[in-house]
Amino acid sequence: MNKEVNEKRCYKCKEAKPLEEFHNDRRCYADGKKGICKPCRSKQYYENNTEYLKQYSKQYYENNAERKMNWQRQYRKRIMSEGTACVYGLYLKEDIKYIGETLCLERRKKEHHRHLDAPRSHRNKKLQEEFDKHNLFKDDVTFKILVEFNKDEYESEELLKEALLVEEAVQIAAHKERGVDLYNSNDGGPGGEL
Numbered sequence: 001m002n003k004e005v006n007e008k009r010c011y012k013c014k015e016a017k018p019l020e021e022f023h024n025d026r027r028c029y030a031d032g033k034k035g036i037c038k039p040c041r042s043k044q045y046y047e048n049n050t051e052y053l054k055q056y057s058k059q060y061y062e063n064n065a066e067r068k069m070n071w072q073r074q075y076r077k078r079i080m081s082e083g084t085a086c087v088y089g090l091y092l093k094e095d096i097k098y099i100g101e102t103l104c105l106e107r108r109k110k111e112h113h114r115h116l117d118a119p120r121s122h123r124n125k126k127l128q129e130e131f132d133k134h135n136l137f138k139d140d141v142t143f144k145i146l147v148e149f150n151k152d153e154y155e156s157e158e159l160l161k162e163a164l165l166v167e168e169a170v171q172i173a174a175h176k177e178r179g180v181d182l183y184n185s186n187d188g189g190p191g192g193e194l
């Protein structure tokens with residue numbers, strides 16, 4: 001008996017469902033609940049507004065794609081205008097251990113520091129191992145600019161990146177020739193493993 005009171009039959013799907021399955025409608029219904037259950041109502045709404053909803057989601061997607069592109073453009077612009085583009089040496093204590101290239105040394109320093117120090121998840125395993133083995137701190141990791149690049153001299157980020165990668169390879173070779181033991185991986189791929 002009690003069950004009957006807490007349930008209602010949907011006029012659309014004809015199923016008896018708990019009252020929470022119906023939206024409130026105090027104006028039109030004595031029991032304060034609509035005659036159609038929530039799922040049926042959603043379905044009905046969708047069927048009655050298919051075109052509108054399709055248009056709406058398409059618009060939403062397009063707006064977002066544009067926002068995303070704008071953001072990327074802004075980001076690249078900032079990278080090209082701010083910070084130091086260079087080939088740099090990473091030092092543990094006094095010794096150079098790694099040579100890298102970057103469009104923005106300020107940002108790259110933070111990345112190195114963050115990975116080595118906090119999650120200890122630097123992509124260069126040997127570097128991470130040495131850092132851990134000697135119980136080093138963030139301040140033990142320092143950076144020196146080996147060759148600085150003038151961003152204004154390059155037409156695009158791609159061209160600058162290319163020049164950086166070439167210089168990085170030159171610097172690695174030169175240091176290795178002098179017998180410096182670097183932790184750069186020897187796979188020949190772009191040195192920017194981080």
Ligand SMILES: [Zn+2]
Nearest residue numbers: 010013037040
């Ligand atoms: Zn229903």
